Amino acid sequence: MKKSLVHKLCCPIDKSELDLQIFKQDEQGEITDGLFTCTHCKRYYPIIYGLPIMTPDEYREKSLEAPILQHWGLNPSPAEQTFLLEKNNS
Numbered sequence: 001m002k003k004s005l006v007h008k009l010c011c012p013i014d015k016s017e018l019d020l021q022i023f024k025q026d027e028q029g030e031i032t033d034g035l036f037t038c039t040h041c042k043r044y045y046p047i048i049y050g051l052p053i054m055t056p057d058e059y060r061e062k063s064l065e066a067p068i069l070q071h072w073g074l075n076p077s078p079a080e081q082t083f084l085l086e087k088n089n090s
C-alpha cells in the first residue's frame with residue numbers, strides 16, 4: 001500500500017489513530033509488510049502482501065494472520081478472535 005494513504009486510515013472499531021510499524025517495502029516505497037496498532041483499543045491490523053486487513057473482528061481469520069505476525073517476531077494474544085499483542089519479554 002502507498003505510504004500516502006497511511007494517514008487517511010483510522011481504527012474501524014473506534015476511529016482512533018493508528019501507529020504503523022513497517023517490516024518490508026518494495027522498490028517504489030510501497031509498504032508490503034507492516035502492522036497498524038490502534039492507539040486506543042490496541043487492536044492490530046496487519047498489512048499483508050500490500051493489503052491492510054482492516055475488517056471488523058468477526059470477519060477476520062486469526063488462524064491465517066497469527067503465523068505471519070509470528071514471522072515478524074510479534075506475539076499475538078492466544079485468545080480466540082482477540083486481535084491484541086502480548087508483551088514480548090524476550
Ligand SMILES: [Zn+2]
Binds near residue numbers: 016
Ligand atoms: Zn481501535
